Amino acid sequence: MGFSKKHIFDEQQNQAALITKVLGHPARISIIQHISQNKCCNCNELVQNIGLAQPTISQHLNEIKKIGLLDQDAKGKNLFYSINVDRLNDCRRIINDFFVKTQINCCK
Amino acid sequence: MGFSKKHIFDEQQNQAALITKVLGHPARISIIQHISQNKCCNCNELVQNIGLAQPTISQHLNEIKKIGLLDQDAKGKNLFYSINVDRLNDCRRIINDFFVKTQINCCK
DNA sequence: ATTTATTATCGTAATATTGCAATATATAAA
DNA sequence: TTTATATATTGCAATATTACGATAATAAAT
Numbered sequence: 001m002g003f004s005k006k007h008i009f010d011e012q013q014n015q016a017a018l019i020t021k022v023l024g025h026p027a028r029i030s031i032i033q034h035i036s037q038n039k040c041c042n043c044n045e046l047v048q049n050i051g052l053a054q055p056t057i058s059q060h061l062n063e064i065k066k067i068g069l070l071d072q073d074a075k076g077k078n079l080f081y082s083i084n085v086d087r088l089n090d091c092r093r094i095i096n097d098f099f100v101k102t103q104i105n106c107c108k
Numbered sequence: 109m110g111f112s113k114k115h116i117f118d119e120q121q122n123q124a125a126l127i128t129k130v131l132g133h134p135a136r137i138s139i140i141q142h143i144s145q146n147k148c149c150n151c152n153e154l155v156q157n158i159g160l161a162q163p164t165i166s167q168h169l170n171e172i173k174k175i176g177l178l179d180q181d182a183k184g185k186n187l188f189y190s191i192n193v194d195r196l197n198d199c200r201r202i203i204n205d206f207f208v209k210t211q212i213n214c215c216k
Numbered sequence: 217a218t219t220t221a222t223t224a225t226c227g228t229a230a231t232a233t234t235g236c237a238a239t240a241t242a243t244a245a246a
Numbered sequence: 247t248t249t250a251t252a253t254a255t256t257g258c259a260a261t262a263t264t265a266c267g268a269t270a271a272t273a274a275a276t
Contacts (some may be wrong), residue, residue, distance in 0.1 A: 003265075004231085004264080005135070005264085009134035013137045016137050020128040020168070021128070023124070024126075024130035025115035025234085026121045026124075030125050036211075053235065057153065059235080060234090074243095077242070077250095077252050078253090083214045085215065088210060088214070092207035102140055102196060103140075106147070106196070112262095113235080120246075151222070163221090166225085170224090185220090
């Protein structure tokens with residue numbers, strides 16, 4: 001046990017769960033907020049501001065990349081991250097749809 | 109290691125992360141949808157429909173309860189679950205705020 | 217009182233996540 | 247070429263999550 005059973009759920013359910021799972025850690029919420037507030041934010045800046053070790057930040061960045069929320073732009077030795085706004089809006093729509101449909105079902 | 113560091117994040121960040129973490133599993137997405145579609149849905153019905161063992165469903169229900177999304181109404185030996193719509197809308201607002209603020213920051 | 221049905225809890229195994237030190241990699245500067 | 251800086255990867259320890267069988271608890275029905 002301990003294994004995943006996502007095959008018994010449909011595409012939409014797995015998609016909504018994947019997005020919320022990635023958002024389901026305060027470090028990742030914080031990283032996304034910080035990048036959005038400081039366009040062209042590099043890894044080091046996140047390490048300084050958030051207070052987690054560099055490998056830990058790097059790991060969380062990878063999780064966020066999994067749902068396509070990050071663009072990156074290498075400039076010299078720096079790697080600047082920014083939010084992919086189109087994908088952000090996709091995610092927002094997917095999660096909001098879940099809430100709206102649930103709410104409508106409850107009240108009819 | 110392996111321990112949580114949520115004390116380095118603010119209340120809002122932890123709140124958003126807690127809500128999304130609970131939603132971050134397809135079984136819980138499915139359970140919430142099923143309860144919303146069938147008002148007064150008991151545990152057994154979820155077990156039948158979702159295809160996970162009864163203790164597993166019970167465990168997921170407990171996770172969902174942690175963010176106040178479930179009301180329960182004991183009728184005889186049955187325990188009927190329903191969605192707390194006020195709390196659902198709270199959660200929706202909290203998550204949507206996160207998306208909207210992030211999007212605004214990106215584009216100014 | 218015994219049986220039946222429903223849900224919760226306990227115990228446990230498998231796996232996943234979180235966090236970091238150490239190290240590797242890559243690029244720029246000296 | 248050596249040094250410095252930025253990021254990624256590896257390896258590992260601690261903890262959390264997921265899933266389920268077994269069992270307990272509760273309430274109705276016989």
